[in-house]
Amino acid sequence: MPTARHEELIGQLASAGDGERAQSLRYLKNCVIGNRQKKDQLAELGVVASLVRILREPSVSVADLVQACHILGSLAYGGEPCLHALAREGVTRALLDLLAKVDTPDLIEAALRALKLSVGTVKTGKNILLQDADTHRIVYLLNPVAWPTPPTSLVQAARIGQQAALFIARCSGSQTLQTRWFSTQATKELLLLVGCGFVKTQEAALEALANLCHDNHAVAHAISHSDETVAPSESSVDVLLRMLQHPDAYIRLLVASCIVNMSRMGAMTSYAEKIRLSLLPTLIRLFDCSDKRVEEQAPLVFAYLVGEDAELQTSACETGNTLLAIAAVCSLQEECRKKAVDAKVLPRIVSALSHYSPRVRTAACMCTRSLSRSVKNLRTSLVDADVATPICKLLSDPSPEVQSMALTTLCNLTVLDQNIIPQLVKLSTSEDADISMHAMWTMENMVYHAGRDVKSAVMVVLTYDRLITLIRTGNVSLQERAIGLLRNLICGKEADVSSVLEGVGEVTLLSILDQMLQSKHEKVLLQTLYIAVNMATGNEQHKQSLMENETILHGILNCLEHSNVSIREGAVWCIINLCWYEGRKREEIRGARDRIQRFRTLGVLERIRHLADDSNLNLRERVATAIDQLSRPLESMEGISTE
Amino acid sequence: MPKPNLTEQWEQRLSDVDIRKTELNRLVMHYLLTEGYKDAAEEFARESGIKPAVEMEGIQERLQIRQAVQRGDIEDAIERINDLDPELLDAQPDLYFKLQQQRLIEYLREGKLPEALAFAQEELAQRGEENPALLEELERTMALFAFADASTSPLARLMDDAQRQRTASQLNTAILAAQSLPQNPKLSMLLRTLFWSQQQLDGKATYPHMTSVVDASLSGVAASANSAAASQHMDASTE
Numbered sequence: 001m002p003t004a005r006h007e008e009l010i011g012q013l014a015s016a017g018d019g020e021r022a023q024s025l026r027y028l029k030n031c032v033i034g035n036r037q038k039k040d041q042l043a044e045l046g047v048v049a050s051l052v053r054i055l056r057e058p059s060v061s062v063a064d065l066v067q068a069c070h071i072l073g074s075l076a077y078g079g080e081p082c083l084h085a086l087a088r089e090g091v092t093r094a095l096l097d098l099l100a101k102v103d104t105p106d107l108i109e110a111a112l113r114a115l116k117l118s119v120g121t122v123k124t125g126k127n128i129l130l131q132d133a134d135t136h137r138i139v140y141l142l143n144p145v146a147w148p149t150p151p152t153s154l155v156q157a158a159r160i161g162q163q164a165a166l167f168i169a170r171c172s173g174s175q176t177l178q179t180r181w182f183s184t185q186a187t188k189e190l191l192l193l194v195g196c197g198f199v200k201t202q203e204a205a206l207e208a209l210a211n212l213c214h215d216n217h218a219v220a221h222a223i224s225h226s227d228e229t230v231a232p233s234e235s236s237v238d239v240l241l242r243m244l245q246h247p248d249a250y251i252r253l254l255v256a257s258c259i260v261n262m263s264r265m266g267a268m269t270s271y272a273e274k275i276r277l278s279l280l281p282t283l284i285r286l287f288d289c290s291d292k293r294v295e296e297q298a299p300l301v302f303a304y305l306v307g308e309d310a311e312l313q314t315s316a317c318e319t320g321n322t323l324l325a326i327a328a329v330c331s332l333q334e335e336c337r338k339k340a341v342d343a344k345v346l347p348r349i350v351s352a353l354s355h356y357s358p359r360v361r362t363a364a365c366m367c368t369r370s371l372s373r374s375v376k377n378l379r380t381s382l383v384d385a386d387v388a389t390p391i392c393k394l395l396s397d398p399s400p401e402v403q404s405m406a407l408t409t410l411c412n413l414t415v416l417d418q419n420i421i422p423q424l425v426k427l428s429t430s431e432d433a434d435i436s437m438h439a440m441w442t443m444e445n446m447v448y449h450a451g452r453d454v455k456s457a458v459m460v461v462l463t464y465d466r467l468i469t470l471i472r473t474g475n476v477s478l479q480e481r482a483i484g485l486l487r488n489l490i491c492g493k494e495a496d497v498s499s500v501l502e503g504v505g506e507v508t509l510l511s512i513l514d515q516m517l518q519s520k521h522e523k524v525l526l527q528t529l530y531i532a533v534n535m536a537t538g539n540e541q542h543k544q545s546l547m548e549n550e551t552i553l554h555g556i557l558n559c560l561e562h563s564n565v566s567i568r569e570g571a572v573w574c575i576i577n578l579c580w581y582e583g584r585k586r587e588e589i590r591g592a593r594d595r596i597q598r599f600r601t602l603g604v605l606e607r608i609r610h611l612a613d614d615s616n617l618n619l620r621e622r623v624a625t626a627i628d629q630l631s632r633p634l635e636s637m638e639g640i641s642t643e
Numbered sequence: 644m645p646k647p648n649l650t651e652q653w654e655q656r657l658s659d660v661d662i663r664k665t666e667l668n669r670l671v672m673h674y675l676l677t678e679g680y681k682d683a684a685e686e687f688a689r690e691s692g693i694k695p696a697v698e699m700e701g702i703q704e705r706l707q708i709r710q711a712v713q714r715g716d717i718e719d720a721i722e723r724i725n726d727l728d729p730e731l732l733d734a735q736p737d738l739y740f741k742l743q744q745q746r747l748i749e750y751l752r753e754g755k756l757p758e759a760l761a762f763a764q765e766e767l768a769q770r771g772e773e774n775p776a777l778l779e780e781l782e783r784t785m786a787l788f789a790f791a792d793a794s795t796s797p798l799a800r801l802m803d804d805a806q807r808q809r810t811a812s813q814l815n816t817a818i819l820a821a822q823s824l825p826q827n828p829k830l831s832m833l834l835r836t837l838f839w840s841q842q843q844l845d846g847k848a849t850y851p852h853m854t855s856v857v858d859a860s861l862s863g864v865a866a867s868a869n870s871a872a873a874s875q876h877m878d879a880s881t882e
Contacts, residue, residue, distance in 0.1 A: 029725060029729070030721065030722050030725055033725050033729065033732050033733055034721075034732040034733060034736070034739035035766070036769075070729040073730065073733075074729065074730075074733055077733040077734075110729070113729070113730060154700075155700040155701070155822055155823070158823060159822070198823035199823045200821065200822075200823040201823060
């Protein structure tokens with residue numbers, strides 16, 4: 001259809017005149033429903049603004065308002081132009097304002113539906129601003145059968161409740177929103193809807209409840225202690241546990257998800273036995289469901305349930321059921337991992353890595369990651385099954401979730417395939433700090449104890465300039481990885497130290513050390529300290545540049561009194577390396593002697609002696625070595641060298 | 644062969660099973676409603692004295708949608724769907740594609756080739772690009788263009804009335820599901836269960852076998868070939 005015709009239609013929306021507007025609304029509605037291209041075209045021509053104007057106009061007919069809502073709802077299924085326009089024109093707010101003042105069931109249903117669609121997903125709904133009046137109104141709309149004049153149609157009443165519940169489900173992605181709904185009695189009304197008998201409405205209510213108590217202690221406990229259900233003698237938990245047997249698989253999944261979220265908040269402790277005997281098997285059976293939504297989500301719900309609970313993992317393994325599930329629960333226990341590998345689950349995981357569904361691919365990555373927590377698996381079965389290759393492929397997966405999970409998984413696997421370096425470097429520039437951090441982490445592990453060839457392969461693509469920028473970034477976890485990468489690069493032989501010094505530049509490297517040894521973040525400090533430790537294994541010149549920089553030297557020495565034992569140990573290592581000499585070269589021995597002399601003058605020997613009865617065994621051994629070196633008679637060193 | 648009095652004994656046992664009249668009436672009512680026989684349902688409600696339940700809701704609209712598809716007026720069907728449930732065709736792109744495909748077929752049935760081609764380009768091509776499975780289906784449909792008389796082509800199946808019926812039934816099921824209403828008549832479920840149970844018994848026991856659902860007559864011996872034929876018949880009738 002030509003643009004001119006579209007413009008004409010949109011123009012007619014503004015003419016409040018009788019039938020003309022009604023006609024163009026109807027025409028536009030049938031135009032956009034189902035057709036993404038037309039949605040986007042019309043959005044670009046400004047249809048959203050015209051529709052919002054209608055919503056805000058006084059004395060528009062109910063029929064016209066209903067149609068306007070339908071079009072707005074349909075546009076929410078559109079592409080970027082639609083989503084931008086919906087956000088820019090404040091559609092969500094306009095619909096909330098409309099809902100505050102209307103009472104015709106048809107219009108309420110249409111407006112709620114559009115409202116729910118306008119907020120998008122739980123992720124985008126997180127940022128919706130809701131007033132108390134809004135939440136009160138929506139909660140009131142949840143149960144139309146309780147209105148003073150309920151809708152004549154029970155099916156419509158159920159649909160209204162469904163739309164309101166879905167809106168709540170999509171707007172509960174933050175603690176603030178969860179609390180707001182909770183304080184307006186949303187959970188109470190939702191629990192009533194759970195037993196209403198209309199499947200779609202029950203689904204919506206369960207989804208909302210699950211989202212409201214996700215990661216929210218107060219809401220989870222309130223739901224588990226609630227007696228507000230349709231059945232007078234049953235508590236909310238009784239109802240939920242009974243509904244685990246519901247004939248509809250998607251309902252079972254949502255019920256399970258609710259219980260799992262409550263359980264993770266410690267709200268189900270008195271039902272531990274029921275969870276083991278009833279919830280676990282139900283969830284596992286859902287893995288083989290013909291409903292795609294269920295097949296995708298069940299492993300994730302399952303993994304969330306047992307993720308932190310070793311006892312539940314054992315129960316899950318004992319059922320000997322679905323292999324994917326067993327792998328998903330292997331994150332904590334070596335015994336589970338062994339059973340999973342013995343059950344020959346790896347080939348199934350490898351094939352699941354290329355499943356058409358992004359959620360299944362994500363779950364398969366999670367499984368691999370759990371299995372890779374076993375060192376034995378890392379060296380044997382995972383290598384045999386060649387999981388690294390398909391996971392590397394997933395780095396270019398269209399779904400950001402899958403990409404991120406693949407990266408996280410790769411971190412644990414030692415990847416030697418240098419072909420993925422460009423992809424990793426690309427991901428390290430991602431706007432998503434988590435992705436960029438994991439990309440750096442993977443490269444950090446790649447160069448760990450690697451040969452010069454691997455190190456330079458990484459650095460040719462990544463470049464030192466980029467690495468330095470990342471080290472100076474404001475994001476601490478990214479900084480930690482970047483410094484860690486530098487630490488692994490510099491670790492090794494003298495040549496490794498020299499090549500890093502050449503790449504970064506001596507002045508820059510020293511200023512990084514200087515600056516980062518003052519870091520308040522222990523992890524950053526530790527990584528930086530080990531750069532110094534590695535540099536102190538280099539040649540005379542390398543060692544001297546550390547000694548000659550006062551701030552660096554004192555930075556290192558201050559770590560001797562740090563509260564973190566690893567950092568104390570790092571400082572002692574640094575001193576050991578600086579006082580160490582192997583060769584018989586006069587220059588080396590003289591250097592070591594001078595440094596020992598310097599340390600003694602600075603009172604380091606006394607400071608180290610304080611650590612001699614540290615509770616940590618490793619540290620005590622390092623300290624003994626250091627004391628030994630520092631108290632060596634300097635004359636004898638001179639003597640050896642002159643031999 | 645069974646003993647002569649086995650069938651009698653069997654019938655005696657069956658008559659001991661208690662089924663109430665109102666339950667039978669409800670089953671019939673449920674069948675009429677889910678299949679969209681509105682007038683019949685109202686008449687039956689009047690005669691049998693049972694109240695139609697929530698399933699009666701929207702039956703008029705569903706009936707009109709079904710009729711529109713069956714007479715080939717897909718545009719009308721789509722508008723009616725959008726009035727009844729404005730989210731359905733956005734939420735289920737496959738269903739929308741099915742309807743558009745049917746619309747294309749209707750153009751071809753009427754011999755409107757230029758319109759068909761224009762419609763395929765504007766409405767269907769992009770959808771096909773987005774979804775490989777749909778593209779294949781679209782290509783199959785487009786192949787109809789190649790035949791002077793599509794009704795005698797190897798793809799004639801797409802052109803016949805049964806194709807309209809299939810589309811109409813799929814649509815009906817989707818609408819019912821979206822409204823939380825039962826999608827399959829319980830009656831056909833019962834009959835499926837019956838035939839499945841017979842299959843389970845076959846080879847394990849000798850008993851009078853029900854071979855036809857139409858007259859519920861019992862044959863002397865369980866013959867698996869018969870039962871397979873009968874269940875095939877069931878599938879076809881509920882498609």
